[in-house]
Amino acid sequence: MAILKILQYPDERLHTVAAPVAHITDRIRSLIEDMAETMYAAPGIGLAATQVDFHERIIVIDTSETHDQLLVLINPEIIASSGISDYEEGCLSVPGIYGKVQRAESVTVKALNAQGESYVLESDGLLAVCIQHEMDHLMGKVFVEYWSRLRQARTLARLKKKQRSVM
Ligand code: QAP
Ligand code: CO
Secondary structure, three states: OOOOOOOOOOOHHHHOOOEOOOOOOHHHHHHHHHHHHHHHHOOOOEEEHHHHOOOEOEEEEOOOOOOOOOEEEEEEEEEEEEOOEEEEEOOOOOOOOOEEEEEOOEEEEEEEOOOOOEEEEEEEHHHHHHHHHHHHHHOOOOHHHHOOHHHHHHHHHHHHHHHHHHO
16 A cells, blocks of 8 residues: 655646546556555545546545545546535545535545445435536646636735745
């Protein structure tokens, strides 16, 4: 197992569109283990392969309070959604920045688990928001990109200032 380096916004590689996983090989299983270890170590509640510079449709999520309910979504597809939620989000690729994004309140997602078995999951609340946030990463979209140009520019300025202060 290994902790992977998380790409930091505005890294261009975060805009890469991920390809579907064709076969769940040992390489994919090992990547999933490393992604889970990286997410738990951060700590975070969700991580997409895009964020660790692997451009394949893989997500790990754990929104449980006990941090022992790992959810693996390979080739996820939203098959139903309803309602509107306005949840405060953060992102391991945009540390220290939080803000609301409007998304569906409930989503039904179809995906493969780490064993390659297909399953359907109905979600709402934090889990539904997290699934949508992570699926955006696989499409090359970061949550701050829902905000106005002005707010994005201010976010970038804050991140640049912070980066200067740690160097
Ligand atoms: C995505 O985000 C998410 O800024 C997962 O300094 C978040 O795990 C979806 C984190 C909220 C829905 C709601 C962020 C850790 C973790 C930070 C995360 C930070 C340290 C974010
Ligand atoms: Co994120």
